[in-house]
Amino acid sequence: MVRLLGIDLPKNKRIEYALTYIHGIGLTSAKKIVKLAEINPETRTNEITVEQSVALRNILENFELKLEGDLRRFNGLNIKRLNEINCHRGKRHRNSLPVRGQRTRTNARSRRGSKKTVTGKKK
Missing domain, CATH: 4.10.910.10 (Ribosomal protein S13/S18, C-terminal domain)
Incomplete structure (x- = not known):
């Protein structure tokens, strides 16, 4: 299970669509984030490796958007x-x-x- 910004992402969805469960991330910004993290958009959330989840976490921390609680x-x-x-x-x-x-x-x-x-x- 992948947990980003205090949100558990759904298990068997494509990573682009799973990122939209985070408040403040739509489909367009999710696609940009996946591209920056160099993750295949076809990847499911249950197939994400630890390195990829760390890359996603770093990108979300440095992203210019206000997300979730903020x-x-x-x-x-x-x-x-x-x-x-x-x-x-x-x-x-x-x-x-x-x-x-x-x-x-x-x-x-x-x-x-x-x-x-x-x-x-x-x-």
Whole structure:
């Protein structure tokens, strides 16, 4: 089992797709990382050698992106700042409503949660 940045990578996936399980790494940056580590993209995570995992770890430490905990903290602080300055986006975050202008009369179910039936609404 390969463990990078505190994340256990899935066992039988290609290394490019397994790296996307790390918060902050998408498919494009995963492909760049694999290329820098000189690992065959077809390699599965359970076939990774110790030297290759050390190379991946070194590349991730020196990579210019914020990853995992740092990225989560950065995003959390940005949302907290929006809440504190009481702007429109901050209010929407606080009330668990869509932030980027989507309609809420219909849709927005994943953001608002499951339906709550209101009695006596029909006229």
